[in-house]
Each structure stands twice: as C-alpha cells, then as structure tokens.
Amino acid sequence: MQCEHCDNKATVFYTQIIDGIGKKSCLCESCANEQGITDPDGFLLGSQDIQNQEDASSSEALPKVEVATGKPSNQSCPGCGFAFDDLKKTGRLGCSKCYDFFRNEIKNNLGGMHKGTSHTGRVPAGMLEAFRERQELEKLEEKLSAAISSEDYEKAAALRDAIGKITSQDTTPPEQQTKP
Amino acid sequence: MMRFSTLMKHPADWMTGTDTDSAIVLTSRIRLARNITGAPFPGWARKQERIKILPELRDKVETLAEMKDAFSHQLSELSSVQKQVLVERHLISREQAARSEGSAIVVNRNQTLSVMINEEDHLRLQSIRSGLHLREAYQLITSIDKDLEQSLPYAFDHELGYLTACPTNVGTGLRASAMLHLPGLVISDHIGQVIQAVGKLGLAVRGIFGEGTESLGHLFQISNQSTLGESEEDILNRLERVIQKVREQERNARSKLIEEDPQMLADKISRAYGQLKYAYVIDSKEALTHLSLVRLGSDMGCFPRETMKLCDSLLMDIEPAHLQHKADRKLSPEERDTMRAEIIRSRLQNLTSPVITFIN
Numbered sequence: 042m043q044c045e046h047c048d049n050k051a052t053v054f055y056t057q058i059i060d061g062i063g064k065k066s067c068l069c070e071s072c073a074n075e076q077g078i079t080d081p082d083g084f085l086l087g088s089q090d091i092q093n094q095e096d097a098s099s100s101e102a103l104p105k106v107e108v109a110t111g112k113p114s115n116q117s118c119p120g121c122g123f124a125f126d127d128l129k130k131t132g133r134l135g136c137s138k139c140y141d142f143f144r145n146e147i148k149n150n151l152g153g154m155h156k157g158t159s160h161t162g163r164v165p166a167g168m169l170e171a172f173r174e175r176q177e178l179e180k181l182e183e184k185l186s187a188a189i190s191s192e193d194y195e196k197a198a199a200l201r202d203a204i205g206k207i208t209s210q211d212t213t214p215p216e217q218q219t220k221p
Numbered sequence: 222m223m224r225f226s227t228l229m230k231h232p233a234d235w236m237t238g239t240d241t242d243s244a245i246v247l248t249s250r251i252r253l254a255r256n257i258t259g260a261p262f263p264g265w266a267r268k269q270e271r272i273k274i275l276p277e278l279r280d281k282v283e284t285l286a287e288m289k290d291a292f293s294h295q296l297s298e299l300s301s302v303q304k305q306v307l308v309e310r311h312l313i314s315r316e317q318a319a320r321s322e323g324s325a326i327v328v329n330r331n332q333t334l335s336v337m338i339n340e341e342d343h344l345r346l347q348s349i350r351s352g353l354h355l356r357e358a359y360q361l362i363t364s365i366d367k368d369l370e371q372s373l374p375y376a377f378d379h380e381l382g383y384l385t386a387c388p389t390n391v392g393t394g395l396r397a398s399a400m401l402h403l404p405g406l407v408i409s410d411h412i413g414q415v416i417q418a419v420g421k422l423g424l425a426v427r428g429i430f431g432e433g434t435e436s437l438g439h440l441f442q443i444s445n446q447s448t449l450g451e452s453e454e455d456i457l458n459r460l461e462r463v464i465q466k467v468r469e470q471e472r473n474a475r476s477k478l479i480e481e482d483p484q485m486l487a488d489k490i491s492r493a494y495g496q497l498k499y500a501y502v503i504d505s506k507e508a509l510t511h512l513s514l515v516r517l518g519s520d521m522g523c524f525p526r527e528t529m530k531l532c533d534s535l536l537m538d539i540e541p542a543h544l545q546h547k548a549d550r551k552l553s554p555e556e557r558d559t560m561r562a563e564i565i566r567s568r569l570q571n572l573t574s575p576v577i578t579f580i581n
Contacts, residue, residue, distance in 0.1 A: 121261045128388075133341065135265040137258050137376030137384040140391075147381075147388055154389055156423070157450015160382025162393035163363075165370040168377050175379035 044069035118142045178207055223292040223330060225303055229546065233332035235351040236310065237534045244520045244529065245468045246353040247400045247440070250311070251362045254385045254394035255344040255369070258376040262386035263324070263339040271323030271339050278343060281372055282327045282336045285365060292328040297321040302551075305542030311349065313337055334361060341386050342394075344369070353464060355397050355457050382449065392449030397457055399464050400429060404439040404517045405474030408489070415467060416441075423447055424463055430509055438509035438536065443467065475521070479579045487577045490518035498569050503562040504554075508539055523575035535568060 044051045049069035117124040123135025125143050128150075134140065140147060151158060164172045181204050188197040235248050256262060260274055275295075283293055296304065296317065304318040313326050317340040324339040337345040346365055348358040369375075376384040383394040390396070406412040416426045425444050428436025443464055445456050478486050493514035496507070512532050519528035537543060539561045545552050548560060 120259070121265060123265060131264065133262060133264045133386040134388065136261040137256055137378075140378055140381055140384050144380075151388060151391075151449065154447070155392065155449035155451075156447040159380050159450060160378070160392045161450060162382060162395070162452045164382075165375050165377055166367065167370070172377075172379050 042067050047071075174207060178204060181207075223290055223328075225292070225294075225299075228292050228328065228332070229306070231332075232310075232534065232537070233349070235333065235349050236537055237530050243352040243533075245402055245471050246464060247402060247533065248349055248351060249353055249355045249358050249399045250347065250349045250397070251355065251358040252396045252398075253344075253346045253362055253366055254342040254383065254390045254396075255346065255366070255373075256376040256384055256386070257343050258374050258384075260343065262341070263343060264341060264386055268323055274343070275323055275325060275339060278338050278373070279325050279327065281369060282338065282344075285368055287329050287334055287361075287365060288327055288336075290330055292326075294326060295322065296324045296326065302542050302545050306546050309537060309540040309542050314340060314345075316341055333358075334365065336365075342390070344373075353399060353461070353468070355399065355461055359397070359453065359457060389446075390448050392447075393451070393453050393456065395448055395453055395456055396444055397460050398442050398444035399460070401441050401443060401464070401467060401471070402439055402513065402516060403441055403467070403471050403474075404513050405471045405478060407436075407439050408486075409474045409478055411470070411474060415470060419443060419463055419467065422459070422463055424460060430505075437506055439513045440536075475517075479521070483577075483580045486521075487575075487580055490514050490521075490523055491575050491577070494518070494524075494569075494572075494575055497565050498572070500562045500565070502555075502558045503565065504558050505539065505541070505561070508561055508565065509536070512536060518575055522578045524572060528572060531568060531572070535565060539564060 042051045043049070045067055047069060049071070051067035052070050118135055118139045119142065120138030121135035123139050125146050128134060128143075134143075134147075148158060181200055185197055185200040185204065188194075188200060257274065257278070260266070261270055263271055266274075279293065282288060283291060296313075299307075304313070307313045307326065308315055308318050310332075312328055312332065312335045314337065317324060317326065317337050320339070324337075326335065326337055328335045333348055333350065335347045335349075337347070346362050346369075348362040348365075350358045378384055382392040385391050385394055403412060403415075406415055419426050423446055425442075425446050427442045427444075429440035429442055430437035443460070445460050447456070451459075493511035496503075497511045497515060500507075512535055515524065516529055516532040518524050519526065519532065538547075541552075541557055544557050544560050544564075547564075548556075552560065
C-alpha cells in the first residue's frame with residue numbers, strides 16, 4: 042500500500058475518531074514522524090487533510106494550523122532588510138517593524154523567556170486609548186469566534202455589532218497611530 | 222556642561238554608600254530600554270543612520286530638567302581609559318564602551334541618572350540609588366520616561382509592549398537589580414542554595430566581579446529576567462520580596478557564624494585588615510577579598526561604622542581604569558598592583574586594629 046502523502050510504502054496505519062467519525066490513515070514512516078504520530082504529546086494527524094477540505098469550503102475556520110512553520114528564512118523585514126536567520130546570529134532584531142513582520146516567529150521563540158506572552162505594563166500616554174481599544178477588540182473577536190463555534194448566533198451578532206461600533210469610530214486604525 | 226574631571230572628583234552618593242541601611246544591599250538599579258519607531262535598532266543600523274538619529278535623541282535628553290548641567294559626551298570624544306572608568310562606575314555598559322561615533326552618554330549632575338544613547342537600544346534610561354530603594358529609582362526613571370514619550374515616537378506594540386532590539390527585554394523593557402554583599406552566606410557555604418532558590422523564582426543571580434558563586438568580594442547582583450506578561454509593579458514587588466529574604470538570610474548567616482565559630486571569623490577579619498594595611502603589592506582579587514572582610518567587620522562592630530563607606534569607595538578606586546586615570550598614564554599590571562596597595566595603605570592609615578566584640 043502507498044503512503045497518502047508521498048510515493049513511499051505505507052507502514053503506519055492509524056485510525057482516528059473525531060466526533061464519532063472514523064478516519065483511517067496509511068502513512069510511510071517519515072510522513073508519520075513528520076505528522077507527529079510517533080510523539081504521543083503532539084500529533085497533528087490529518088491536519089493537512091482538514092485544511093485541504095476547509096480550503097475548499099471556507100478558508101476562515103482553521104486559521105492557525107500553519108502558524109508554527111513560519112516564513113521561509115530568506116524573507117526579510119520590509120522596514121530594515123533584517124532576515125529572521127540574523128536573529129540566531131546576533132541575538133538582536135533589526136527594527137521595531139521586525140516585530141510585526143516576524144510576529145509569529147518571535148512569539149514562538151519567546152517561550153520560557155518571559156512570564157507571559159502579552160504586555161500588561163505601562164503604556165505611553167499617547168497610545169493608551171489605542172492600546173485599550175486594540176485589547177478590547179481582540180477580546181471581542183475571541184468571544185465572537187467562540188460564539189460562532191458553539192453556534193450561538195444571537196450572541197455572535199451582538200458581538201459583531203460591538204466590534205463594528207469600535208472600528209467605525211476610528212478615523213485612523215490603531216496600528217497607524219504608533220507611527221510618527 | 223559638567224567636565225570629566227568634575228565627574229571623577231565627586232563620586233555619587235550611591236557609590237560611597239551613604240544610605241544607613243546599605244550594609245547588605247549596596248545599591249538598587251532600574252533600567253528601561255526604549256526605541257524609536259521606524260528607525261533601525263543601533264546594532265543593525267548603518268553608522269550613518271546612527272549618527273543621523275543621535276542629535277535628535279541627545280537634544281531631547283539634554284533638555285530634560287533633571288539633566289541641567291549634565292555630563293554629556295559622544296563616546297568618540299572619550300579616551301579608552303575614560304570609557305572604562307565610566308564602566309567601572311556603572312554609568313555605561315561594556316557594550317557601549319566598545320562604541321564610538323554615533324553613540325552618547327548623558328549623566329545628571331549627582332550621577333543618579335544616566336541615559337545611554339544608541340547602545341543596544343536607542344535609549345537606555347538608568348537610575349541608581351544607595352541601599353534597597355528600587356521604588357525611588359523607578360519613580361525617577363518613570364518621570365523621565367514620561368517626559369521623553371511626549372516628544373519621541375516610542376516603538377510600542379499593542380501585544381508585545383515596548384519593542385527592544387533583543388526579545389529578552391520586550392514588554393516593559395524594565396530591568397531592576399540590586400547589588401548585595403553576602404560574605405556570611407559564602408563563608409558558611411550556603412550561597413549555592415540561595416542562588417538556586419532565587420533562580421527558581423525566575424530571577425538571575427550574578428557575581429559582580431568574577432564568575433558565578435566564585436564572586437570576588439562576595440558581591441552579587443540579583444535581577445529580574447522576565448519583562449513580558451508582568452506589570453512593572455509586579456516585577457518590582459517580586460524582586461523586592463526576594464531581596465529582603467536574601468538579606469534576612471545573610472543576617473542569619475552572620476549571627477550563626479558569630480555563635481558557632483567566632484575565632485575563625487575574628488581571624489579572617491583581623492588578617493584581612495593586616496594584609497590591606499601592610500601590603501606593598503596587591504592584585505585586584507586579593508584586595509577585593511580582604512576589603513569584603515573588613516566591610517563585614519565594620520558591620521559587626523569591629524571597626525567604626527564609617528569604615529564601610531571607606532570600603533565602598535575603595536572598591537571602585539582600586540579598579541584598573543580608576544588607577545590609570547589617577548596616574549594619568551597606562552599602567553602595567555605590576556604597576557597597578559603597587560599603586561593599588563599604596564592607595565589602600567594611605568586610606569587605611571587611621572584605621573585602628575579591629576576590636577573583636579563578639580568574643581567574650
């Protein structure tokens with residue numbers, strides 16, 4: 042039998058049951074390793090399939106599957122030309138825009154370094170309002186996606202209204218206000 | 222503007238330990254890292270870019286009320302000995318001492334506030350106080366920070382806070398630290414446990430001179446590691462609690478030494494006094510070790526109380542760059558050892574033999 046992902050011979054057979062629906066997978070050893078089946082703590086079996094299916098129907102439902110893989114290391118920050126690989130060499134970033142451009146890569150590398158992953162300290166006076174608004178928006182968006190996935194559409198509609206109210210008030214988006 | 226010679230002639234209060242409670246916690250230090258949005262961080266910027274941004278930053282810093290008649294120089298204007306002296310006084314970092322054009326240091330008149338421009342970050346604001354006074358130092362630095370944020374577009378992110386060249390500083394950009402004198406814990410061999418326990422709480426312990434637990438002069442620095450996910454208040458609270466705890470343990474260790482082995486302690490303190498008072502050649506390591514014991518003796522009542530202040534000024538004055546600055550020329554290590562002994566002998570001239578109060 043052939044592996045589902047490549048042309049090698051399938052040697053790993055796995056049956057996964059999610060919400061009562063069984064799904065069989067036949068994989069070669071290297072694809073199985075890649076998907077983390079041999080690692081009981083972290084398998085992502087079928088994530089590729091799920092994403093392929095979702096891509097066909099709606100592209101929104103599983104936004105974060107691919108985050109961990111990041112950008113190709115040869116991409117560089119449009120602000121200063123810094124490539125993420127340079128961080129490994131120098132231990133420093135190129136400019137403040139690097140944090141935007143490599144946000145996910147940086148966040149993945151923050152593990153163990155700090156107590157948390159988001160700022161809870163002081164905010165410069167001119168940015169306080171934008172900062173609060175931004176945090177409020179993020180909270181609402183989180184609640185919204187929770188409401189949608191639990192099919193609480195009434196709540197979702199209310200949340201969407203609340204988000205719309207905040208975003209329509211802005212003359213400039215908060216992102217822009219941090220720039221000179 | 223303040224001249225280098227003036228800076229040298231009048232050491233800051235915190236350098237000579239004027240705080241009545243600096244027997245164990247010598248100094249408290251707060252540092253904030255700040256950057257300008259849209260400009261490359263100094264380490265990544267081209268020299269021309271650093272030179273270009275410097276005047277704007279320097280002007281904003283120099284016009285702060287706190288910086289009236291400040292010491293303000295580009296690193297390129299200072300000799301290597303002068304730079305090294307500033308490092309020994311903790312006014313600039315080693316990293317900044319290696320820089321020249323496009324980097325500057327501004328120090329206020331009483332040397333409690335220093336601002337490094339174009340070090341690893343565009344701005345490094347630093348405030349030092351004698352004794353355990355993290356909050357006072359933080360208040361001063363925050364008022365400076367609030368002034369600067371009015372006119373400088375800081376790099377700030379809604380999720381990651383203040384953006385810094387190194388991700389280890391991102392968030393608050395706050396590094397708080399204290400310098401502690403822990404001879405009791407070292408002599409009683411409990412320092413390893415203390416370092417481990419403090420490390421488990423997410424704080425870092427480093428020797429000030431030398432490496433790890435082998436710290437020369439029994440001087441250690443405790444500082445926070447994490448800068449993200451915790452407010453400034455939480456960081457300071459946690460650090461202060463731990464420092465108080467370590468101070469208490471050092472106190473206990475000292476009492477226990479007096480109780481269990483007073484002869485050994487008296488021997489160490491008296492020998493240290495003798496070596497310092499009569500040496501003609503002394504290297505840095507030996508001097509620091511003995512000064513630490515005389516300092517301990519002063520806390521235990523063997524010497525007059527002001528001896529501690531004498532030790533604290535000596536700690537700085539016998540460092541290599543300070544010696545060379547005084548001699549006004551480059552000195553070989555052998556010449557330094559001779560000059561070091563000379564300075565120590567003359568400062569201790571009027572210090573009488575230790576009175577061992579703790580042996581009946």
